[in-house]
Amino acid sequence: MKIGIFSATYLDMKLEDVLTKAAGLGYEAVELPAFKGNPHIDVDEIVKGDNAKKFKKMVNSYGLIISALSNHTESQLICGPHGVDTDGIYKGTKEEKIKFGIERLIKNAEAANALEVPVVCGFTGCSNFGRIFPFPYSKGWEEEEKEFANYFNTVLDEYEKYGVKFAMEPHPNQMIYDILSAKRSIELLGNRKQWGFNYDPANLIYSGIDVENFIDAFHDRIYHVHAKDGELVSHNLRYSGCIPKGQWQRIDIGFRFRIPGWGSVPWKKVLTELSLIGYDYVISYEHEDVTMSREDGITKTIAYLKPLLINKPYEGRNDILFK
Secondary structure, eight states, X not given: OEEEEXXXXXXXXXXXXXXXXXXXXXXXXXXXXOSTXXXXXXXXXXXXXXXXXXXXXXXXTTTOEXXXXXXXXXXXXXXXXXXXXXXXXXXXXXXXXXXXXXXXXXXXXXXXXXXXXXXXXXXXXXXXXXXXXXXXXXXXXXXXXXXXXXXXXXHHHHHHHHTOEEEEOOOTTSSOOSHHHHHHHHHHTTTOTTEEEEEOTHHHHTTTOOHHHHHHHTTTTEEEEEEOEEEEOHHXXXXXXXXXXXXXXXXXXXXXXXXXXXXXXXXXXXXXXXXXXXXOSEEEEOOOOTTSOHHXXXXXXXXXXGGGOOOSXXXXXXXXXXX
């Protein structure tokens, strides 16, 4: 496995400066934001001429590979919500937002193909996440599922043409947010191999899931991994619960995102399960820890994770693990 960095952590810096910093600390890969207007990569330009070849060569010159293109903003537009919540991403009618979100995800696949990057990460959106609870309208989630399948089959048709996979990141306010909804998404999309997951344990642990179980359940569909932790703040849980409202910086909050090693994710177990399923790709550091600086995060994350990586599998049989 390689430890990478999601450059969206440093959108206020030039990409070359981010690559210099990451490479100097021992990171081996970079995950790039792919939403329109971001300063690190213009996917509309990258697909023209030999721009992709030049861009990839530039990244490689720092000793890094591109692990994924990621678009967690514009992909949110596809299933919603389609009102004021997403106006900051793209302002328009529901139909205009859906069309824009689908077009942008397809453009991301075209760019990934040009860059020889195997995966695009992102969200699905969800028009009304409250429908996970059946009251007051028990058929609401079922209707959401039909829309989701329609939109994302359209997306995956193009991903299949480009030879690229889409890695959905399970997360609150998305159609996929836990193990059961992830299994259901595979069923709804007809078991298509273009569909898989960007595994981020921090997004799962808040709901009480044993995050190792997600790895075992989807061992052949984990296409990318985020190195992000989540802390169930024990002294606050009985006060605010695990899904509190308000700003992340609140001192009385029951859950907060952390850097690896500073939260509740059992990283030795996570890395063990990833190794057992044969995952040998990138673990990408993403900074959302409101308790410490990005400088603390980028240095502490690789110092913590690198010694935990399992460099070689057990020499004996492992072909019976998933039979």
